[in-house]
Every structure is written in structure tokens, then in C-alpha cells.
Amino acid sequence: MYDSDPKQLKKEGKSRVKKQVQEMKGQVPKTARLDARSTYQRAKKNYKQAKKDYRLHKGPKPTARALYFKKELDKAKVDKQVAKTIYKRSKKADSTYIPNRIKRRAKQGAYVKTRHDTEKVIRDNDILDDWVKARQDIRQFRYQKATSQRALHSGKELGKYTIKQIYAQANRAYNFTRGRGFTRTPKEFSWEYKLSKRVKNVRHRLAQTKAGKVAKGTTTVLRVASNPIRSVLANPLAIKSYFILFLLFGIVSLFMGIFAGSGPVQQNEFDLNQSWLQVSKRDREKSTDTVDYWTNIDDVLFFMNYRYGSEWNPESPWKEGLGGDVSALLGFNHYSDALDDIWNHLNSDPHNLKTMLDLTGSSSSLQWTKLGKSEQKEYEELINLSKEVGRYPLYEELANPFSTENEDTRGQPLVILKRFGYTSPTELYDKTQLKATAGQTLRAPLAGKVAISGNQVRISTKEAIFTYEAVGSIRVKDQSSVMVGEEIGKVTTDGYQEIRYQKREAEATTRTPEKWTAVNPGFYFSSVTYNQTTSVLTTLEGDLGQKSRRIRDYLKSKLPTLTDNGLSAMLGNFATESNITAKRAEGDYLSPPVGASTSSWDDPAWLDMGGPSIYNGSYPNILKRGLGLGQWTDTADGSVRHTLLRQYAQQKGKKWYDLELQLDFMLEGDSPYYVTIVKEILTSNEDVGTLTQRFLHQWEGNAGDKLLERQHNAKQIHAFLTQQIVGEGGVASSWNFPEAYRSQVTIFPSQAALTTQAGSGYPPGQCTWYSYNRLVELGSITDLSGSYGYLGNGQDWVRNLVAKGWSYSMTPTKGAVVSTVGGFDGTPPQYGHVGIVEAVNPDGSFLVSECNWGGVQDKIHWRVCRPAPYYSFAKPK
Numbered sequence: 001m002y003d004s005d006p007k008q009l010k011k012e013g014k015s016r017v018k019k020q021v022q023e024m025k026g027q028v029p030k031t032a033r034l035d036a037r038s039t040y041q042r043a044k045k046n047y048k049q050a051k052k053d054y055r056l057h058k059g060p061k062p063t064a065r066a067l068y069f070k071k072e073l074d075k076a077k078v079d080k081q082v083a084k085t086i087y088k089r090s091k092k093a094d095s096t097y098i099p100n101r102i103k104r105r106a107k108q109g110a111y112v113k114t115r116h117d118t119e120k121v122i123r124d125n126d127i128l129d130d131w132v133k134a135r136q137d138i139r140q141f142r143y144q145k146a147t148s149q150r151a152l153h154s155g156k157e158l159g160k161y162t163i164k165q166i167y168a169q170a171n172r173a174y175n176f177t178r179g180r181g182f183t184r185t186p187k188e189f190s191w192e193y194k195l196s197k198r199v200k201n202v203r204h205r206l207a208q209t210k211a212g213k214v215a216k217g218t219t220t221v222l223r224v225a226s227n228p229i230r231s232v233l234a235n236p237l238a239i240k241s242y243f244i245l246f247l248l249f250g251i252v253s254l255f256m257g258i259f260a261g262s263g264p265v266q267q268n269e270f271d272l273n274q275s276w277l278q279v280s281k282r283d284r285e286k287s288t289d290t291v292d293y294w295t296n297i298d299d300v301l302f303f304m305n306y307r308y309g310s311e312w313n314p315e316s317p318w319k320e321g322l323g324g325d326v327s328a329l330l331g332f333n334h335y336s337d338a339l340d341d342i343w344n345h346l347n348s349d350p351h352n353l354k355t356m357l358d359l360t361g362s363s364s365s366l367q368w369t370k371l372g373k374s375e376q377k378e379y380e381e382l383i384n385l386s387k388e389v390g391r392y393p394l395y396e397e398l399a400n401p402f403s404t405e406n407e408d409t410r411g412q413p414l415v416i417l418k419r420f421g422y423t424s425p426t427e428l429y430d431k432t433q434l435k436a437t438a439g440q441t442l443r444a445p446l447a448g449k450v451a452i453s454g455n456q457v458r459i460s461t462k463e464a465i466f467t468y469e470a471v472g473s474i475r476v477k478d479q480s481s482v483m484v485g486e487e488i489g490k491v492t493t494d495g496y497q498e499i500r501y502q503k504r505e506a507e508a509t510t511r512t513p514e515k516w517t518a519v520n521p522g523f524y525f526s527s528v529t530y531n532q533t534t535s536v537l538t539t540l541e542g543d544l545g546q547k548s549r550r551i552r553d554y555l556k557s558k559l560p561t562l563t564d565n566g567l568s569a570m571l572g573n574f575a576t577e578s579n580i581t582a583k584r585a586e587g588d589y590l591s592p593p594v595g596a597s598t599s600s601w602d603d604p605a606w607l608d609m610g611g612p613s614i615y616n617g618s619y620p621n622i623l624k625r626g627l628g629l630g631q632w633t634d635t636a637d638g639s640v641r642h643t644l645l646r647q648y649a650q651q652k653g654k655k656w657y658d659l660e661l662q663l664d665f666m667l668e669g670d671s672p673y674y675v676t677i678v679k680e681i682l683t684s685n686e687d688v689g690t691l692t693q694r695f696l697h698q699w700e701g702n703a704g705d706k707l708l709e710r711q712h713n714a715k716q717i718h719a720f721l722t723q724q725i726v727g728e729g730g731v732a733s734s735w736n737f738p739e740a741y742r743s744q745v746t747i748f749p750s751q752a753a754l755t756t757q758a759g760s761g762y763p764p765g766q767c768t769w770y771s772y773n774r775l776v777e778l779g780s781i782t783d784l785s786g787s788y789g790y791l792g793n794g795q796d797w798v799r800n801l802v803a804k805g806w807s808y809s810m811t812p813t814k815g816a817v818v819s820t821v822g823g824f825d826g827t828p829p830q831y832g833h834v835g836i837v838e839a840v841n842p843d844g845s846f847l848v849s850e851c852n853w854g855g856v857q858d859k860i861h862w863r864v865c866r867p868a869p870y871y872s873f874a875k876p877k
Contacts, residue, residue: 013078017085024086029094036083036090043076043083050076269395270505271313273519275301277428278314278336280421282343288831291350292712292763294419294532298391298522299356300342303369304335306379314339320368341366353534353708390526398445398466398524399484401499402436413527415687417496420520423855424828430518431469435531436497442468442489444482445525452478457488462504465516469498531689534708547580548717554660558667559682564721566682569691572714573699576706577631583657586626586633587614601657607646628662630700639701644670674699688714716764719858734849734860741847741864744839749849749860752777761789765857767834767850768794771817774836774849778815780876795822795832801874809873812837812846816873824870835863837873 024032054069276297283293304312312318314336317328321341327333345366346354359369360376371379390396400414415435423429448461457468459482472492476482491497501521504514522528548571556562571580578584585607588596593606594614600606607627611619624634624642632641648669649656656662666678677698681691692714696702732749757776762769772788775781781788791800798819802808812818814837822832835850844867853861865871 009074009078013082016082020082020086021089024090024093029090033087033090033094036087040080040083040087043080047073047076047080268313269503269519269523270517272301272392272523273517274314275304275335275339276520277421278339279343280419281425282340284422284828285425286343286347291534293347293534294530295343295346295534296355296530297421298530300339300346302383302386302391303342303356303360303379304338306382307369308335338368342369345369347534350534351706351709353706392523395523396526397464398501398521399443400525401434401443401445401468401497402440403443413529414525416522416528416530417532418855419530419532420518420522424826427826429855431498431500432521433496433498436491436493436495438491438493438495440491440497441487442471442491442497444484444486444488447483448481450476450478450480450482452476455492459488464504465500465502467500467502469500531687533689533711548721551580551659551663552721554663555667555682558664559679561683563683563685564718565686565688566684566691568688568714568718568721569681569695570678570699571717572688572692572710572712573695574629575713575717576710577626577700578629580629582628582659582662584628584631586622586631590614602655607642627656629659630662630666641670641674688718719764732860733858734862735856737862738847738864741839741862744847747778749774750777753860754851754858757784759784759786759789761786765852767852768797770849770851770860771797771834771836775817775876778836780815793822793831794827794834795819797834798872798874805877807875807877809875810871811844811867812840812871812873813875814838814840816875818846818848818865819872819874821870821872825865825868838862 024036027035050069050073054066054073057063057069058066279295279297279300283295287293312335314334316335317331318333318335318338319325319328321327321333321337323330323332342356342359345359345364346356348354356369357380358364359366360371360379362370362373362376364370402414416432417435418429418433420432421429444459446459446461446464446466448459448464448466451458451460452474455469455471455474457471457474457476459466468488470492471489474489475487476489482488499521501519501524502516503519505517522530548567551571552562552564552567555567574580583601585596585601587594587609588600592600594609596606607625609625611622611625614622614625621636622633623636626633627642627645630641632645634640634642645662645665646656648665649658649661652661652664654661667675670678678695681695681699684691689711692711693707696707696710732751732754734749753770753774755773756764756769757773759776759781760769760772762772768791771794772781772791775788776784788804791797796819797817798806798808801817806817809816816837818835818837820827820833820835823829825833827833833850835848837846838849839847845864848863848865850861850863851857851859853863
């Protein structure tokens with residue numbers, strides 16, 4: 001009925017696809033993809049318009065005009081289909097296309113996890129343990145190859161070497177069983193049984209997660225491989241079984257050789273380390289007396305490797321910055337600038353810290369980190385996958401230092417108390433402190449040769465050196481060899497174990513000395529978590545120590561199993577919500593009538609105000625304003641905790657803003673769900689930071705608002721609650737005290753010097769905080785109204801004290817304050833330092849007590865100093 005033949009159009013469409021695909025091969029893949037996308041978008045728009053035109057003109061009877069538009073519609077439909085096909089093929093051909101990269105990395109990441117689990121089980125068998133170690137050594141060697149040609153060559157070597165090792169080990173196993181006899185291991189303890197069980201678990205896990213979809217190839221390999229594995233398990237002693245293993249592992253080794261070169265993180269390990277140090281140093285440079293920055297560097301590097309793959313290092317030109325390609329070409333923009341840009345946007349508002357997910361979202365103020373909806377989804381899926389395979393799966397060469405491979409440590413990351421990196425803008429801490437307990441067993445995290453120096457134990461290979469500091473009960477001999485998991489000794493320091501990890505840089509040659517670089521051990525363990533998080537240091541209203549102890553004493557009478565960890569977690573959240581003040585209401589700081597007046601606290605109309613009344617029409621989900629310690633609120637989703645609190649107060653005949661009433665309400669008057677949660681947390685001995693997050697999520701129902709601030713508050717409160725006071729004015733904890741000065745110190749610092757005193761406005765643990773406390777203890781400061789609570793940074797103290805009438809001096813006297821100019825004596829340039837002179841010698845040297853020396857904030861440090869131009873002194877009135 002019209003002069004266009006659908007079959008002919010379809011045939012022409014196929015011809016056009018074939019022709020355009022050939023033309024596309026001559027273009028840059030990314031350019032071809034972008035052109036194809038534009039063409040496809042135009043074709044969709046034309047098809048939509050043609051469809052609209054046809055609908056407007058078609059009627060009950062065909063007309064010439066309707067037939068014309070029908071013809072145009074058919075052509076537009078074919079054009080759209082051709083453009084769509086071309087676009088699909090262009091995406092597939094473009095290796096830089098983010099979805100292709102993410103799927104490829106996720107599949108390979110899932111494969112790495114499967115390989116790791118399988119090798120872990122195989123290590124339980126003494127015969128095959130050597131094979132696994134050899135494979136891991138080869139992988140360590142391969143990771144250091146910089147070019148694709150070297151990586152391919154090492155993959156071939158990996159396959160040949162692995163086959164050779166498998167054949168040798170199979171021969172050993174067969175000869176052993178034939179010549180010396182074999183005692184069969186019970187089935188449930190055999191490595192064959194564990195391997196089959198692990199394969200089943202991996203297959204099940206892959207099927208239940210998103211990773212299973214992107215790891216379809218790996219699942220297929222496992223399914224195909226199950227037949228020969230079952231044959232091996234049926235008769236593990238038969239020679240046929242060893243030949244099957246030989247063939248199977250040989251094939252798998254080739255698969256590893258091809259695909260093990262990439263994963264969620266691809267950046268060269270030394271570039272990775274350099275990037276880590278850059279962000280770490282920036283944290284120290286930007287920290288102040290009120291904000292202590294400890295950025296989540298893993299998140300930053302993970303995003304950068306997602307965004308740029310293995311194509312970047314800090315010194316390379318970066319095209320996304322101001323000026324784009326031109327600035328990069330001229331050497332103005334580098335990837336180091338990208339790291340700084342991310343840092344600035346993560347930490348621009350200390351009271352509203354951002355995460356990398358904030359920066360990649362649609363509302364991000366940083367344009368170049370924004371991801372589209374599909375990219376954001378894929379990025380989040382990869383983050384979830386990394387929880388299974390680790391952030392750096394290709395570098396996971398260190399075993400758990402506190403447990404053997406036979407012990408199930410999954411889901412239990414190593415806790416890093418003090419991370420590798422800068423402790424000041426100029427000082428690098430090249431070690432790491434792992435959370436540990438005195439007497440805990442230390443095991444070899446890698447196989448190598450032992451070197452012992454005093455209580456230090458080093459384990460060395462050709463490529464790495466792992467060092468344990470302060471080891472007790474050493475169980476290995478100097479110059480002996482150890483295997484992974486072998487007992488080394490015991491932890492001697494209570495609370496932590498210090499380690500150091502060094503890698504040999506690949507560029508070292510016979511003409512140059514070996515270059516050993518200290519690296520972050522966190523890259524090389526399967527899972528770690530860092531305790532150091534950004535803290536916004538605020539002074540809570542009133543005496544924090546007295547307030548916290550008052551609440552503890554009351555709750556202890558109601559809940560005898562109360563723990564300091566659980567209480568600190570709860571109060572850390574309340575510090576952010578209400579400043580740990582019972583008489584608080586949402587928006588009470590505003591001007592009346594929305595804000596509080598003298599009569600507001602008992603006015604039902606004022607208490608019943610909702611979000612729109614408080615926030616100028618916003619937050620309609622808030623039906624009745626938050627009240628009290630926990631800001632109990634009635635909300636549109638069914639929560640009536642505001643109402644429950646007021647009803648409970650009425651039943652008890654008390655004011656709703658009574659502190660003890662609110663504590664009773666939490667334990668018995670709130671809904672049963674919340675009563676159960678708060679009791680579980682208050683009686684838990686888990687990590688304070690973890691409990692703080694759990695309280696925020698489960699009790700407050702908040703996804704993570706100001707989590708870092710809450711965790712800092714909790715740790716600060718915990719420090720107060722756990723201070724050990726020996727009698728009245730017990731001696732405070734200290735270190736490095738020179739015994740020769742014991743008779744010269746008239747009044748030793750008591751625990752009061754490590755307890756926030758009235759009038760203090762200084763963050764606990766800082767040098768300024770201790771100096772104020774110590775001066776109050778010595779009686780040098782008697783005005784506790786707060787006039788001495790804000791004397792500035794350490795280097796500003798002498799100047800500000802002199803302005804208050806203290807005497808200035810360039811020579812020390814006992815009891816004087818000593819300020820150090822910033823940048824001298826190892827102090828931060830922008831802050832300097834302050835301490836108290838405790839004794840003076842005839843030659844002018846003097847003994848100083850101080851805090852926050854070397855980053856230690858819970859103990860007093862002692863030091864003997866000699867006169868220098870960068871010291872100044874202020875003597876009390």
C-alpha cells in the first residue's frame with residue numbers, strides 16, 4: 001500500500017551496519033564510540049518525531065499523506081536500529097569505556113578471591129604448600145612489571161614454572177605413598193574435602209551476589225572443573241588423580257597468567273604508596289588545634305583507580321583540572337593535583353565531612369568526580385565487591401600475623417591503631433601499629449629468612465622485608481628459614497604490635513645499590529580497618545568528665561553490666577545531638593517564638609512544633625520537634641518517641657527535661673525495640689568506634705550523619721572514663737622521665753594534669769590542654785572562668801600570657817611556660833609547641849613536661865632542653 005519495502009529496508013540496514021563497522025575500525029575506539037552515541041541519540045529523536053507525525057495523520061482510511069509518514073516512520077525505525085547496533089559494537093570495542101572496565105575488573109576481582117580461597121585450603125596439605133608459595137612468589141614478581149610486554153612474558157613463565165612445580169610435587173606425593181606408606185586423614189580434615197567444600201561455598205556466594213553475574217566465566221570454569229575434582233576426591237591415592245590434578249592446575253595456572261594482571265586496583269604499588277603519602281602529608285599540613293584530619297585514603301585511591309585505571313601516577317599530566325589538556329601539556333596539572341582537589345572537597349567543611357560517594361553523586365560540587373547513574377551504580381557494586389576480595393587483591397601477599405591459615409579470620413580485619421604516613425608536615429612514620437594484646441602469638445606473615453637483632457625480628461625475601469618490633473619469647477633462630485604461619489614469638493607491648501614493611505624497587509640494577517622502600521602494610525593484608533579518623537575537636541558544655549561520670553554512676557545502678565565502651569558510644573552520639581544536655585529541643589537556639597524562651601520548655605504548643613515551623617517550610621517529615629539527650633522526635637514514618645517521652649514524664653510526675661528521667665526512659669519507657677538495642681550497646685565491650693556507629697544506625701535510625709565527629713566525641717569521653725586515679729591526686733602516666741631529676745621535681749603531675757579542668761577550651765590530648773591542666777594543678781592559674789581557656793596555639797602562649805600580666809623571659813625558671821616557635825625543634829610550622837618547665841640546671845638546661853609529643857596524647861612526656869633562640873618563657877604573676 002506504500003512504496004517502501006520493509007524487507008528491503010532491513011537488508012539495506014544490515015549492509016549499512018557492515019559498512020560502518022569497517023569504517024569504525026579505522027578510528028580511535030573512544031572517538032568512534034562517542035560519534036556512535038551521538039548518532040544513536042539523533043536517530044532515537046527522529047524516530048520519536050516520525051512516530052508522532054504518523055499518529056497525527058493516520059485515519060480510518062489510508063491517504064497519500066498518511067502513507068508518506070508511514071514510509072518515513074519505517075525508515076526512521078531502521079535508522080534507529082542501525083545506530084543502536086553500531087553504538088553497541090563501538091562500546092564493546094572501546095576498552096576505555098567505564099562499564100567495560102568495571103565488568104572486567106569485577107570478574108577478575110571475583111576470580112582473584114576464588115583463587116585466594118582455593119590456595120588457602122591447599123596450604124593445609126604439606127605436599128602442595130610449597131607449590132602455593134612458589135605461585136605467590138611468582139605473582140609478587142609479576143606485579144612489579146611495568147609494561148604489557150613484560151607482563152605477558154611473566155605470564156608465560158608463570159605457566160611453565162607452575163606446571164613444572166606441579167609435576168614435581170605430584171611425583172613426590174606418588175613416590176611417598178608408594179614407598180613409605182600413607183596414613184589416611186579423616187575425610188572432614190583432608191584438604192580434598194576442604195577444597196570441595198570451599199568450591200561449593202564460592203559457587204553459592206557468587207550465585208547470591210552481584211559479583212556472581214559479572215563472574216560468570218569463573219563460575220563456568222568451576223562447573224567444568226568439578227567433574228575431574230570429583231574423580232580426584234573419589235580416589236585421591238590413585239595415580240590417575242595426580243595426573244588429573246597436574247592437568248587441572250596447569251590449565252588454571254595459564255588462566256591466572258592471562259588474567260591475574262588486573263583487578264579493582266591496578267596502580268603500581270610504589271605509585272600507590274607515593275599517593276598514600278601525599279594525602280597523609282596533606283592531612284598533617286591542614287590539621288589545626290580544632291580539627292585533626294585523618295582522611296580515608298583507601299577510598300580516595302580506590303576512586304582514582306576506578307576513574308583512571310593503571311594509567312596514572314602522581315607526577316603524570318592530568319587533563320581534568322583547570323585548563324584541561326593545555327595545562328596538562330604545559331606541565332601545570334598533575335594527578336597529584338587531583339588528589340589535592342579531592343582532599344579539599346572532602347574536608348571543606350569540618351562539621352559536614354564528605355565521603356567519596358558524596359563526591360561522585362549527582363549533587364557533588366566537584367564536577368570531574370561526578371558519575372552518571374549507571375556509572376555510580378557500577379562504582380558502588382565494585383565497592384561492595386571489594387569487601388569480598390579486598391581493596392588491593394593483587395597485593396595481598398601478607399598473611400594474618402596473629403593467626404594461622406587454619407583459623408577462620410574472615411570478616412575480622414586487622415585494626416590499625418597508628419597508620420603508616422606523616423605524623424607532622426615534615427616527619428614520616430614508616431611503621432604501623434596493629435591492635436594486639438600482650439602475650440598474643442606472633443606468626444610469620446610471609447615465608448623467608450629470619451634475622452634477629454635484640455628483640456627485633458626481620459623476615460626477608462629477595463623482594464620484601466617484614467619487621468616485628470619488640471618481640472618477646474622469640475621462637476625462631478637467627479638466619480633460619482620460616483614458613484607462613486610459623487610462630488615467631490609473643491607481643492610484649494600492651495595494646496599494639498609495631499611492624500614495618502619494605503619492598504625492593506624494581507629499577508635497582510647491579511650498578512646501583514638496592515633501593516628498599518618502606519610501604520604501607522595495609523595494602524598487603526587481605527583486610528584492614530584504620531582507627532584514626534578525622535576529629536572535629538569541640539569543647540562540650542560544662543565539665544565533660546563530671547557529666548560523663550555522673551551519667552555512668554546513675555546507669556550503673558540501673559544496669560550493673562554497663563561498660564565504659566558502650567556508654568562512651570552512646571554519649572559520643574549525644575554530644576553531637578544535644579551536647580549531652582537533657583534540657584534541649586530542636587531549634588531551641590533560634591529566636592523566639594521558634595527558639596526557646598523562659599516559658600517555652602513547658603509550653604505544649606511550642607514543644608509540638610514540626611519541621612516546617614522550625615525550618616521555614618522544610619522537613620515536613622518532622623511532626624514534633626526532637627527533645628532531650630537523644631532528640632526524640634515524632635516523624636511521618638510512624639515514630640512517636642517524642643510523644644512517648646512526654647507521656648512517660650507525666651506518668652512519673654517529673655519534667656521531661658529531667659536528666660535521670662530521660663535515662664530511665666531509655667531503659668524502660670521507650671519502645672521495646674529501642675530498649676533492647678540500647679541495653680545491648682551499653683553492655684558491650686566492642687570497639688568504641690564500632691559501637692558509636694551501631695548506636696547511630698540502629699538507635700537513632702541515621703545513615704551516618706557526622707559519624708566521624710560522633711566517634712571522636714566517644715573516644716574523648718572514653719579517655720575520661722578510663723583514667724586510672726591512684727588515691728587522691730595519683731601520679732599521672734608518663735614516659736621518658738630522667739631519673740636523675742626525681743629529687744628536683746617538687747610536685748609530680750597527678751591525674752588532674754590529664755583531666756580537663758574547669759575553664760579549659762583546649763582539645764584533650766593536645767599540648768595546650770595539658771599545659772592548662774598542669775598550671776591549674778600548680779596553682780599558677782586560679783581564674784577558672786575561662787579567661788585562660790583560649791591562649792591560641794602553643795607558640796602563641798607566652799605572648800598571650802604576657803598580655804595578661806605574666807613576666808616575659810628568654811631564660812627558663814621553674815614553673816614557667818615555655819613556647820617553641822613553629823618549625824623548630826620538630827614542631828609543626830603553623831602551631832609550634834608549649835610545655836611546663838619543671839626544673840632548671842646551673843648550665844641553663846631545663847626539664848620540660850609536655851603532652852602530644854610524638855603524637856602520644858594519653859601520657860605526659862619528659863624532655864631535657866638546652867637554651868635556644870626559638871624558646872621563650874612566661875613566668876606567673
